[in-house]
Amino acid sequence: MTRDSAAPEVRVRDLTVVYKTPAGELPAVSGVSLTLTPGTITGVVGESGSGKSTLALSLLNAVQPPGRIAAGSVEIDGLGDVLHLGGEDLRRTRGRKVGYVFQAAQSSLNPLKTVGKQLLDLGRSHDVADLRALVADAKALLARMGLDGARVLDSHQHELSGGMRQRVGIMLALVLNAQVVVLDEPTTALDMITQATILRIIREVHEERALTTLVITHDVGAVAEVADDLAVMYGGRVVEHGPIAEVLGTPRHPYTQGLIRAIPRLSGDISLARALPGRPPTLGTLPVAGCVFRERCDKRMEICETVEPETVTYDGRTVACHAAGRPAPVKRREYA
Amino acid sequence: MITGTAITKTFKQRGNVLGKREVPALRGVDFAIPKGGAVSFIGESGCGKTTLGRIIAGLETYDSGEIVIDGTPMSSLTHRNRQPYYRRIQLIHQDPYSALNPTRTIHQTLEAPLRLRARQTGRSKAWCDVRAEELLDLVGIDPGYVLPRYPHQLSGGMRQRVVIARALTMDPEMLVADEAVSMIDVSLRLGILGLLRDLRERLGVSVLFITHDIATARYVGDEGELYVIYRGQVVERGPTETIIADPVHPYTQSLLSAIPVLHGLERPGAEQVVPTEALDEGQTDEGCLFSRRCPFSTARCESERPVLGHDGGESGEATVQLHACFHPRRRSVIPQGVGA
Amino acid sequence: MTVTVIPEMTAGTTRATLRRNFWRGVWRVLCRKPSRMAGVVIVLGFAVMGVIGPLLYPANLPRDDNALYAPPSLQHLFGTDFEGTDVLALVITGARYVLLTGLATAVITVALGTAIGLFAGFRRGRWDSALMRLTDLNLAIPGLPLLLVLSTVWKFTSPIEMGLVLGLLGWGGVARAVRSQTLSLRERGFIEAARGLGLPTRHIIGRELLPSMAPYIAMNMLIAVTGAVYAQVGLFFLGVLPFDANNWGVMLNLAVFSGGALTTPAALPYLLAPLLAILLLTLGIVLIVDAMDEIFNPRLREE
Incomplete structure (x- = not known):
C-alpha cells in the first residue's frame, strides 16, 4: 500500500448550487465557503433543507439534475478544482481520491451480490491491477473495524446488521485509499450502542490513515463525539464554523445557540431545554433578501430584514450574523 | 390505570x-x-x-x-x-409521513373519528367542526391554515401534531x-416532546x-x-431521574455510556461501560440474556437468569429501583456539564 | 428536494369545494403535457363516435354498386368495401359495439378484481387463501379456447354479453395486484391509526384504502378496455362469431378473407381503416394512463 502521508486540504469557495423548480431556479446552497483543514474531521450539522447533503455531493461534483452547480469552486490538494473535472477523470476521482459513504449506507448495497463481488466490481471499474491485494486490504480494513473480513465478504446485504453494513460502507469508501472521506448521516437509524461503536471507528480509522473527513449529519451529538471542527448550516449557508468545543461551548450564531438549547440532556435542569420557534425553511420558503434565519431569531434587528449578514472571521471562528458581536446569551451554566 | x-x-x-x-x-x-x-x-x-x-x-x-x-x-x-x-389508548406513530392518508385533507382526517365520537357521546355534527379547531389549537397549530391542506403540504413537525390531534379525538386516557x-x-423535536408533556399536565x-x-x-x-x-x-x-443518574444494571450503563458527549459543554462520565460484543454477536438464551456482552459477567450469569427485583443491591435498603442483575453496582456513566 | 407551491385555498372545505379543487387539479395535470390532452381528445372522439355515430347514418348503410373496393376519395375517405359501402361509415357505426364491450369488460374486470383483491388482502387468513385459489383458477382458464367453444353456442349479439364474458374471464390479474397493494397499504400508519380509532371497516376500505389505490385501479380499467378491444376484434376476425353486428373485427375478417387485402391493394384501405381505429384508440388510452398517478395523488396533482 502506498499512501501520501499528508492529508489533503479541501477548499470550497463561494459554492452555489441551484435546483430547478416550478418556481424557477432556487439555491439549495448559496455562496458557501468552507475549508477542511488537512487531517481533521469536520462536522456539518443542519436540518432538512439546510443544503448539507447538496454540499456533500458537490465535493464529488455529483449534484444530480434538477440540481446544478451554478458557481464557485471545490479545490482538493492534488486534484485541483473538482468542479472542472468531467467524464473519466471525475469517475476515477470518486472512490480513488474521494470516498463517499452514502446516507443510509445500510441500504445502499446491492441486495443480489455478495459484498465481495461488489468489492471486485469496484476494483475492476477503477482498473485495480492486483485484485487479490484489494481483497486483502478490504479484509484488513474490516478486521480493523472489528469484523470477520472473510465472512463479511461472503455475505449478502440481508445477512448483515445495520452496524455491519455501515462498516462495509466505510470499507468500500476507503479501500481504494481515498484521502478525503465524506460520510453522509453515518449513524442515522442505528442504535445508541452501535452508533457509539461506529463513531469510535470513524475517529480511529481517520487518525490511522491520515484522512480529511467530512461528516454530514442532523445530529449535533453524533458530530460532537467525533469532529474537530463544526460547521452549522441553515438555509443553504454556513452560519457558523469553528473548533467544535468552542462552537458548542460559546455559540455565536443565534441558530447554533437555539439548536444546542433544543437538545435535551442527561444531566442538569431538563426544563431549561427550549424548542426553537418556527420551522426550518424549504427551498420555496427561503427569504429572498436579508438573513435566512431572521424569522426564527430572537435577536432580530432591522438590518436583518434587508441585508444578508456577511461571514466574519475572528479568532479562528467564522459566523454570519449581524448580532454576533454581542455576548452569547446561552451561558454554560444552563447545562451545568 | x-x-x-x-x-x-x-x-x-x-x-x-x-x-x-x-x-x-x-x-x-x-x-x-x-x-x-x-x-x-x-x-x-x-x-x-x-x-x-x-x-x-x-x-x-x-x-x-x-x-x-x-x-x-x-x-x-x-x-x-x-x-x-x-x-x-391511542398510538402515535414514529413516521408522521405514513401516519396520515395522503389522499385526504386534514379536515377529512379529523372529521371521521370526530363523527364517530359525536355519535358515541350524543353530540351534533356541528360539534365536530368546533372540536377539530379546538384540538388543533391544543396541539399548537393554526386550524385555519392546516384544515384545508393535504399532509404533503405540512412539515414533519406539523404532521406529527396533526397525528396527536387525531389521537385526541377519542378523548384518550x-x-x-x-x-x-x-x-x-432537530429544532422541532423539543416542541413535540413539550406538547406531550403539556397534554399530560x-x-x-x-x-x-x-x-x-x-x-x-x-x-x-x-x-x-x-x-x-x-x-x-x-x-x-x-x-x-434515578435510573439515569444511578443506573445499576450494566446494560443500562452501556446504553447511557453510548450517548454522545457535547464536548465544550460536557465532559464524559467518570466510568464508561462498553459491551464486549455487538448485539447480534452476543445472543445467548442461557443464563442472563446480557451475559455474553457484559464486561462484568461471571460463571453464575452464564447459567442462571436473574429476575427483576430489589435483592442484591449493595445497600440493601428498600428502593423503588428494580433490576435484573446478580452484580449490580452504581456507576457514574452519564456526561456531566462542565461548569459544575 | 421538493418544493410545494401551495395553491390559494379558502377556509371552506365542503365536499363541493373539494370536488371543484379536484377537477381543477385534473385539468392542471392534463395541461401539463400536450400528449395527455391529445389522449383525452382521441378518447373523447371515440366516445362521441360510439354514442352518436350510429345516429348519423341510416340503419342500413347505403351501398354504391358502382364503386366496389373504391380507392380513397373525397367522397369515401377510406374507400369502400366489397358492397360499395363507405368504410369510414362502417368504422364509425362499428365503434359502438367495440366500445360498449370494452367498457363493460373494464367495469366487470375492475369491480370484481378490486372487490376480491381488497377483501382477500384486508381480511387475510382463510378468506385470503380461498379467494386467491379462486383467482388462480381464473388465471388458469385458457381464455381463447373457451371463447371459441362458447361462441358455438352463444351468439354474443349484445356487446354487454360479450363484455360480461370477457370481464368474467379477466379479473384474476387485477385481483392479484389489488390484493398485494392492500397487503402493503394496510401496514401503513394511517390504516392502523384508523383501526386504532375504531373507525368502521366500511370507512377504512371505502375512504382510506380505495382512494390510495385509485390511480392503480383507474390504470387497470383503461388497460382492460384495450385488452377487451383486442380480444373481441380478434374473435370476430377469426370468424368464430356470426357477423350479426357491424364491428371492426368483422371488417378485418372480410378485408382479409374475402377482399384479399393482403394481396390486392384495392382492399387495403378497407383493412387499414379499422386497424387505424384500434391503434388510435389504444394510443389515446395509453396517453391518458400516463396522467393517472398525478390525478389521484394530491401531491403530484397540486404541484
Missing part, C-alpha cells in the same frame, strides 16, 4: 423444512402505567419495546399474561367488548408514543414513551418511570 402481568409474545419466523423459527419478543414483562403518569420504555431496536407498546394499544395480540385496564382484565372480555377500552420524534427535524393523559434516546424520555416525564428492556426482558426499572 393500565397494568400488565407476565406478558409474553413469540414471533414465528419462516424457517426451513424442519419447522418455523421462534423468536421470543417478550419474555414475561410486568408493567404499570398510572393515570396521568409518564412511563418510558428504553432499549435497542428489536428489544421488544415497540411490540409491547403495540400490545398495550391493542394493535397486537400476546401469547400469555394479563392486561388489566381500569380494573377490568382484558382476558375476561370478547374481542368486540375490548374495543372501547383500547379506543382510549393514554397516548403511546413510539419513537414519536425520531423522524422530525393539562388533560391528565398518561404518556407511554417508547424510544432509544433516553434524554428525550427525560424531557417528557422526568418524574415518571423508566423501563430498560433488553431482548424481551425488563432489566432495570425505576424513577426516570
Whole structure:
C-alpha cells in the first residue's frame, strides 16, 4: 500500500448550487465557503433543507439534475478544482481520491451480490491491477473495524446488521485509499450502542490513515463525539464554523445557540431545554433578501430584514450574523 | 390505570423444512402505567419495546399474561367488548409521513373519528367542526391554515401534531408514543416532546414513551418511570431521574455510556461501560440474556437468569429501583456539564 | 428536494369545494403535457363516435354498386368495401359495439378484481387463501379456447354479453395486484391509526384504502378496455362469431378473407381503416394512463 502521508486540504469557495423548480431556479446552497483543514474531521450539522447533503455531493461534483452547480469552486490538494473535472477523470476521482459513504449506507448495497463481488466490481471499474491485494486490504480494513473480513465478504446485504453494513460502507469508501472521506448521516437509524461503536471507528480509522473527513449529519451529538471542527448550516449557508468545543461551548450564531438549547440532556435542569420557534425553511420558503434565519431569531434587528449578514472571521471562528458581536446569551451554566 | 402481568409474545419466523423459527419478543414483562403518569420504555431496536407498546394499544395480540385496564382484565372480555377500552389508548406513530392518508385533507382526517365520537357521546355534527379547531389549537397549530391542506403540504413537525390531534379525538386516557420524534427535524423535536408533556399536565393523559434516546424520555416525564428492556426482558426499572443518574444494571450503563458527549459543554462520565460484543454477536438464551456482552459477567450469569427485583443491591435498603442483575453496582456513566 | 407551491385555498372545505379543487387539479395535470390532452381528445372522439355515430347514418348503410373496393376519395375517405359501402361509415357505426364491450369488460374486470383483491388482502387468513385459489383458477382458464367453444353456442349479439364474458374471464390479474397493494397499504400508519380509532371497516376500505389505490385501479380499467378491444376484434376476425353486428373485427375478417387485402391493394384501405381505429384508440388510452398517478395523488396533482 502506498499512501501520501499528508492529508489533503479541501477548499470550497463561494459554492452555489441551484435546483430547478416550478418556481424557477432556487439555491439549495448559496455562496458557501468552507475549508477542511488537512487531517481533521469536520462536522456539518443542519436540518432538512439546510443544503448539507447538496454540499456533500458537490465535493464529488455529483449534484444530480434538477440540481446544478451554478458557481464557485471545490479545490482538493492534488486534484485541483473538482468542479472542472468531467467524464473519466471525475469517475476515477470518486472512490480513488474521494470516498463517499452514502446516507443510509445500510441500504445502499446491492441486495443480489455478495459484498465481495461488489468489492471486485469496484476494483475492476477503477482498473485495480492486483485484485487479490484489494481483497486483502478490504479484509484488513474490516478486521480493523472489528469484523470477520472473510465472512463479511461472503455475505449478502440481508445477512448483515445495520452496524455491519455501515462498516462495509466505510470499507468500500476507503479501500481504494481515498484521502478525503465524506460520510453522509453515518449513524442515522442505528442504535445508541452501535452508533457509539461506529463513531469510535470513524475517529480511529481517520487518525490511522491520515484522512480529511467530512461528516454530514442532523445530529449535533453524533458530530460532537467525533469532529474537530463544526460547521452549522441553515438555509443553504454556513452560519457558523469553528473548533467544535468552542462552537458548542460559546455559540455565536443565534441558530447554533437555539439548536444546542433544543437538545435535551442527561444531566442538569431538563426544563431549561427550549424548542426553537418556527420551522426550518424549504427551498420555496427561503427569504429572498436579508438573513435566512431572521424569522426564527430572537435577536432580530432591522438590518436583518434587508441585508444578508456577511461571514466574519475572528479568532479562528467564522459566523454570519449581524448580532454576533454581542455576548452569547446561552451561558454554560444552563447545562451545568 | 393500565397494568400488565407476565406478558409474553413469540414471533414465528419462516424457517426451513424442519419447522418455523421462534423468536421470543417478550419474555414475561410486568408493567404499570398510572393515570396521568409518564412511563418510558428504553432499549435497542428489536428489544421488544415497540411490540409491547403495540400490545398495550391493542394493535397486537400476546401469547400469555394479563392486561388489566381500569380494573377490568382484558382476558375476561370478547374481542368486540375490548374495543372501547383500547379506543382510549391511542398510538402515535414514529413516521408522521405514513401516519396520515395522503389522499385526504386534514379536515377529512379529523372529521371521521370526530363523527364517530359525536355519535358515541350524543353530540351534533356541528360539534365536530368546533372540536377539530379546538384540538388543533391544543396541539399548537393554526386550524385555519392546516384544515384545508393535504399532509404533503405540512412539515414533519406539523404532521406529527396533526397525528396527536387525531389521537385526541377519542378523548384518550393514554397516548403511546413510539419513537414519536425520531423522524422530525432537530429544532422541532423539543416542541413535540413539550406538547406531550403539556397534554399530560393539562388533560391528565398518561404518556407511554417508547424510544432509544433516553434524554428525550427525560424531557417528557422526568418524574415518571423508566423501563430498560433488553431482548424481551425488563432489566432495570425505576424513577426516570434515578435510573439515569444511578443506573445499576450494566446494560443500562452501556446504553447511557453510548450517548454522545457535547464536548465544550460536557465532559464524559467518570466510568464508561462498553459491551464486549455487538448485539447480534452476543445472543445467548442461557443464563442472563446480557451475559455474553457484559464486561462484568461471571460463571453464575452464564447459567442462571436473574429476575427483576430489589435483592442484591449493595445497600440493601428498600428502593423503588428494580433490576435484573446478580452484580449490580452504581456507576457514574452519564456526561456531566462542565461548569459544575 | 421538493418544493410545494401551495395553491390559494379558502377556509371552506365542503365536499363541493373539494370536488371543484379536484377537477381543477385534473385539468392542471392534463395541461401539463400536450400528449395527455391529445389522449383525452382521441378518447373523447371515440366516445362521441360510439354514442352518436350510429345516429348519423341510416340503419342500413347505403351501398354504391358502382364503386366496389373504391380507392380513397373525397367522397369515401377510406374507400369502400366489397358492397360499395363507405368504410369510414362502417368504422364509425362499428365503434359502438367495440366500445360498449370494452367498457363493460373494464367495469366487470375492475369491480370484481378490486372487490376480491381488497377483501382477500384486508381480511387475510382463510378468506385470503380461498379467494386467491379462486383467482388462480381464473388465471388458469385458457381464455381463447373457451371463447371459441362458447361462441358455438352463444351468439354474443349484445356487446354487454360479450363484455360480461370477457370481464368474467379477466379479473384474476387485477385481483392479484389489488390484493398485494392492500397487503402493503394496510401496514401503513394511517390504516392502523384508523383501526386504532375504531373507525368502521366500511370507512377504512371505502375512504382510506380505495382512494390510495385509485390511480392503480383507474390504470387497470383503461388497460382492460384495450385488452377487451383486442380480444373481441380478434374473435370476430377469426370468424368464430356470426357477423350479426357491424364491428371492426368483422371488417378485418372480410378485408382479409374475402377482399384479399393482403394481396390486392384495392382492399387495403378497407383493412387499414379499422386497424387505424384500434391503434388510435389504444394510443389515446395509453396517453391518458400516463396522467393517472398525478390525478389521484394530491401531491403530484397540486404541484
